[in-house]
Structures are given as C-alpha cells and as structure tokens.
Amino acid sequence: MINAAELRPKVKKCMNALNSSQPIVFGQDKLIANGADKGLYVPGLHGGDKDLVRELADQIDFDEGGGTYLFSGNRGTGKTTELMRLAELLQQLGCEVFYLNMAEYLNLTMSVEITDFLISVLGGLSEKIEERFGEDPTRIGFFTRVGNFLQTNVTLDDITIPVHGVELKMSLQQDPVFKKKLQEGMRGHVAQLVKDARAFVSEAIELIRSSTRPDQKIVLIVDSVEQLRGVGDSDDVAKVFKSAETLFSGHVDKLQFQSLHIVCTVPPYLSALAGSLAALYAGGKIFMLPSVHVYECCPRDGAPPATSPAGLAAMVEIVNRRFPEWSEFLSRAQMERLAANSGGDLRDFFRLVKLCISQALYQPQLPLPDKVIEGAENDLRNDMPLSRDVKDWLKKIRQSHERELDNLDKLPDFARLTESKYILNYRNGEDWFDVHPLLRDIVADT
Numbered sequence: 186m187i188n189a190a191e192l193r194p195k196v197k198k199c200m201n202a203l204n205s206s207q208p209i210v211f212g213q214d215k216l217i218a219n220g221a222d223k224g225l226y227v228p229g230l231h232g233g234d235k236d237l238v239r240e241l242a243d244q245i246d247f248d249e250g251g252g253t254y255l256f257s258g259n260r261g262t263g264k265t266t267e268l269m270r271l272a273e274l275l276q277q278l279g280c281e282v283f284y285l286n287m288a289e290y291l292n293l294t295m296s297v298e299i300t301d302f303l304i305s306v307l308g309g310l311s312e313k314i315e316e317r318f319g320e321d322p323t324r325i326g327f328f329t330r331v332g333n334f335l336q337t338n339v340t341l342d343d344i345t346i347p348v349h350g351v352e353l354k355m356s357l358q359q360d361p362v363f364k365k366k367l368q369e370g371m372r373g374h375v376a377q378l379v380k381d382a383r384a385f386v387s388e389a390i391e392l393i394r395s396s397t398r399p400d401q402k403i404v405l406i407v408d409s410v411e412q413l414r415g416v417g418d419s420d421d422v423a424k425v426f427k428s429a430e431t432l433f434s435g436h437v438d439k440l441q442f443q444s445l446h447i448v449c450t451v452p453p454y455l456s457a458l459a460g461s462l463a464a465l466y467a468g469g470k471i472f473m474l475p476s477v478h479v480y481e482c483c484p485r486d487g488a489p490p491a492t493s494p495a496g497l498a499a500m501v502e503i504v505n506r507r508f509p510e511w512s513e514f515l516s517r518a519q520m521e522r523l524a525a526n527s528g529g530d531l532r533d534f535f536r537l538v539k540l541c542i543s544q545a546l547y548q549p550q551l552p553l554p555d556k557v558i559e560g561a562e563n564d565l566r567n568d569m570p571l572s573r574d575v576k577d578w579l580k581k582i583r584q585s586h587e588r589e590l591d592n593l594d595k596l597p598d599f600a601r602l603t604e605s606k607y608i609l610n611y612r613n614g615e616d617w618f619d620v621h622p623l624l625r626d627i628v629a630d631t
Contacts, residue, residue, distance in 0.1 A: 189546055195510050199542045202507040203535040208265040211273040215317070216284035216406075220269065225506045227499050230263070232478030232613055238267050242274035244468045245404060245446050252467030253440045253447040255433070257411055257456060258474030259603060259610055261532035264450060267474055268406050271448065280402045280446075281393055283317075285309040287409040291357060292364055294416045296428035299436040300371035301357060301364060303382050304331050306447075308354055310405055314389055318396050327385050328353045334381065339370045379439050386442040407449040414452075414604055423597040426454070430596065434458060437465045453610060454600035457588055475612040477529035483617035487584045490611075490619060492525050500524035503531070504538055514542045516552050526562055528609045528622050537561050566623045569607055579620045579628045582608060586617040 210220025231237065241254060258264045272282045290305040291297065304327070311327040328350030335346045335353075344366045347353040356363040371378065394401045415425035429452050433440075440447070446467075455462060456471050463470045479497055480490035501520050504511050511520065515538075523541070527534035540561035541553055548554065571579070579602075581589040590599060602608045607624065611617055620628050 187546070187548065187550060192545060195513070196542055196545055198510070199508050199514075200539055203504065203539050205261070205532040205535045208263075208269055210266075210269045213269050213272045213276075213282075213284070216272055216282065217265075217269065217286075221266075225503075226266070226270070227502050227506065230477045230496075230499055230503075231475050232493075232496065232611070234614060237472055237474060238271045239274060241448070241468065241472050242271055242278065245275060245280070245402070245448075246278045248446065248467060251442055251444045251446055253437075253442075253449060254467045255451050255455075255463070255471045256448055256474070257451045257453045257471055259453050259476060259530065259606065260411075261530035261606070262474050262476055263531050264411070264474055265408055268408055268448070268450075272404075272406060275404050278402075280404045281397055282404045282406065283310060283313045284406045285313065285408065287407060288412065289358065290354060292359070292361060293409065293412045294414065294425070295361055295364060296368075296415075296424050297413060297432055298368045298371075298428065299432060299439055300375060300378055301368055302432060303378060303439065304328070304353075305357055306405075306407055307382055307385055308350070310389065311350075311385070312354075314392065318392065326350045327382075330381060330385065331378075334374075334377075335367075335370070338377075339374065341366045341370045375439075382439075383442060386445050390444050402446065403444065404446045404448065407447060409450060411450040411452045414600070419597075422601060426452070426597040426600045430455065430458065434462050434465075452600060453603050454596055456610075456616075457590055457593070457596060457599065473610065473612070473616065475529075475616070476609045477531060478611075478613070479525055479527075479529040480611060480613065480619075482613040483586050483611070483615060486586070489625060492521075496529070497521045497524045500527075500529070500534060504535075511538065511542070514545055514551055514553055515558075519552065519555070519558055522558060523561070526565075526622050528606070528619075529611070530606060530609065533565060533606065537565060540564055562623055569605060569621065569624060571624065571627060575602070575607070576628055578602075579607060579624065582618055583620045583625060583628055586619055588618060 207221045208217065209223060209226045210217050211223050272284065275282050287305065290309045308328040315326065332347055332350055332353045344363055347356050390403055393403055413425055413429045415422035433451055433455060456473055477496060477500060479493055479500065481493045484490045501524060523537045524534055527537055541557050544557045545551060545553060578589060588599060606621055608618055609621060611619065
C-alpha cells in the first residue's frame with residue numbers, strides 16, 4: 186500500500202523539478218537570473234548531422250561586419266536553453282553578449298510594425314548596456330531619445346506622450362491603445378527613426394569597446410519574438426501573423442546594423458518563406474530548432490514514423506536529471522510512451538509526466554496503472570480540438586510530411602496549427618513535418 190505521508194514530498198518535488206519555464210543558462214546568470222543548472226542539459230536532443238547552435242556561433246565568429254540571424258522553432262523545443270548555450274559559445278569566442286526577452290518590452294498579442302519593434306529592441310539594448318557598464322551612450326537612453334522625438338515631431342490623437350523613457354517602455358508593453366496610436370503616428374517618420382537607431386547603435390558600440398577592447402564583437406540575442414500571435418477572432422490572429430511576415434520580409438535592411446550581430450527569434454511558420462527570406466539574412470538560412478529527435482527519420486508517404494531508441498532515452502534522461510525518483514512512479518516503458526506521445530515537445534513531455542505523477546496519491550499501489558497514462562494523454566489531446574477542414578489538412582500532412590500549403594495566404598492558418606502544436610517539425614538530415622502523435626489516429630480515421 187502507498188504511504189501517502191512519504192509519497193507527498195516526492196510528488197511535490199516532481200511538480201517543481203519539471204518546470205518547463207526555467208531554461209538552462211550555462212552560467213549566463215547575468216543574462217537570465219535564476220536559470221537552471223548546466224548539469225541538467227542533455228546534449229544531442231534535436232538530431233541532425235550538425236550542431237545547429239555551434240554552427241550559428243561559428244557563423245557569427247566568421248562575420249566581421251555585423252548582421253542579423255534568424256532563429257526559430259516550435260514552442261517546447263528548448264529555444265531559450267539553446268540560446269543560452271549559444272551565449273556561452275560566443276563568450277568563449279570572445280564576444281560581448283546581451284540578451285533581451287521581448288515579452289518584457291513588447292505586447293506580443295498585437296500586430297507589430299518596424300517602428301515599435303526597433304524602439305523596443307534598441308530601448309532594451311540601451312537598458313542592458315546601462316546595467317552592465319553603468320552608463321548609456323551619451324547618457325541618454327534610446328527610450329528617452331524616442332520620447333523626446335515624439336514630443337517634438339509626432340501628434341498622437343487623444344494620447345499623452347510619455348515624458349520619461351521608462352514610461353514609454355511600459356506603455357508599449359502594457360497599453361494596446363498607446364501602441365496602436367504610436368504605430369499610426371510613426372508611419373511617416375520611419376526613415377528618421379532608422380537614422381536615429383543607426384546613430385544610437387554606433388554610439389553604443391563605441392561605448393562598449395571603450396570599456397572592453399577596440400575590436401570587441403558585440404552580439405544581441407532577441408528572444409521570444411516567435412511568440413507573436415493574436416488573440417480573439419481569426420481576423421485578429423491573421424493580422425498579427427501577417428504583421429510578423431511583413432516585419433521580417435519587408436524591412437530586412439532596417440534590421441541590419443553595422444558592427445552589431447543580432448540573433449532574433451522568429452515565428453516557425455516563417456520557415457515557409459525560407460526560399461525568399463533566409464537568403465536576405467546573415468548565415469543564408471533560418472536556424473530552425475526542430476522538435477526533439479524522437480523519430481529515426483522521415484517515413485515514407487502515409488507511414489507513421491519509427492521511434493528512435495536513442496531519442497527516447499535522451500528524453501527520459503532529461504527527467505532523470507531533474508527528478509530521479511520518477512522510476513518509483515512509472516515503468517521505463519510508460520516513460521518512453523509519454524516521451525513518444527509528446528512528439529518530442531519538452532513542455533508537453535514534462536506536462537504529461539506531471540499529470541501522471543500527480544495522481545499517485547490516489548492509487549492503491551505503484552507503479553501507476555496504464556489508465557493514468559491514458560488519462561494524461563486525453564487531457565493533452567483535449568487541448569487540440571479538430572474541425573473538419575483542419576482534419577483534412579492534417580491528413581494530407583500525415584501522408585506527405587510536407588506543409589501542404591496551397592498558397593501563402595494559408596500561412597496564418599499554418600501558423601496557428603504550429604503554434605498550437607497540431608503540426609510538429611523534425612529534422613533527420615532534412616526538415617519534415619508530422620501531425621502530433623496524439624492526433625495521428627483521429628486524423629487517419631477522417
């Protein structure tokens with residue numbers, strides 16, 4: 186029989202140990218505070234014949250002029266952890282690295298334009314420089330510069346323009362009405378904003394190099410931009426996705442700065458534009474982080490993918506390093522089943538494990554019966570309701586393992602399905618797609 190008094194602390198430990206919101210920071214505590222320890226990292230999770238992050242670090246090391254690199258992947262693939270590993274590699278190569286979580290600077294549920302994006306990115310960089318070096322370029326931060334410009338040159342109807350930089354930052358992030366008015370008011374001033382932005386970056390680099398060394402390479406990691414997504418009706422969602430497409434495909438030149446290397450996350454659906462988009466950015470590709478390597482290879486048309494024993498073992502090891510007591514609750518076969526049915530999505534995997542172990546106190550004995558595993562899988566499956574048209578589309582993807590985009594007008598719908606993890610992206614020498622494993626049988630029956 187289960188001893189509830191002894192078991193409860195272990196269940197509580199599991200709930201806290203499998204915290205998917207806490208990235209591994211590789212000692213980069215000055216970039217992200219209170220991150221997870223490097224010892225929790227399991228290498229080689231994402232498969233492929235190359236280490237994508239090391240390749241990106243090498244590209245930046247080779248590039249002397251500066252440029253913007255695009256980095257992407259589905260939610261739950263461990264992007265922030267990999268970006269922290271990138272920061273570690275870049276610092277080993279002698280780079281000065283800054284990190285921005287754009288969720289702290291920009292409302293990511295609204296359409297974005299080049300104006301508010303540049304203001305947020307460079308305002309954030311301005312703050313990080315001040316934190317690290319004790320002063321901002323010319324002692325006037327970028328948010329304050331923009332605020333001064335707005336006061337002098339722009340009229341925002343029925344809106345009070347923030348006087349101080351911190352007020353502008355908060356208004357952009359928290360006030361949807363202000364953000365919309367700012368976008369409207371700045372549309373006639375894009376050229377001047379870009380000019381001011383380039384001047385600021387030049388001054389910022391000069392300041393940093395005066396505190397480090399004259400040839401210091403400076404890298405800015407801009408995270409969380411891939412979270413751009415609308416809320417509300419389908420028209421609102423489509424507008425936000427379209428604005429992200431316009432930002433990164435229509436304003437490439439405005440996102441490049443001399444002597445500054447920017448690594449910017451982008452929504453994964455933009456990879457559908459890779460032929461026309463990636464060639465415009467540094468590195469010549471979108472550095473796409475796939476789902477964890479739980480499958481051996483892209484299967485033949487219509488066949489389910491074969492699970493990778495090495496990939497499943499790596500997934501289990503991730504939990505083992507955080508919560509070694511898992512084997513008291515689940516058999517190895519059950520844990521590998523959860524890993525496979527997460528589709529290689531780390532957040533969903535952690536969620537499934539926690540859903541199962543949270544039921545331990547209510548069972549007569551351990552390990553947990555399969556009905557508990559089935560219940561956790563149903564909880565996850567219920568988060569992905571299927572309409573008839575979505576089922577038909579997913580069935581095509583399950584058959585071909587391609588995006589099945591008839592035209593780019595369907596990008597917003599594709600974005601919604603990848604964002605909600607109906608569609609997962611893998612790489613085994615090539616990129617391919619599949620339906621979430623918990624939906625595979627449902628889709629096959631349509």
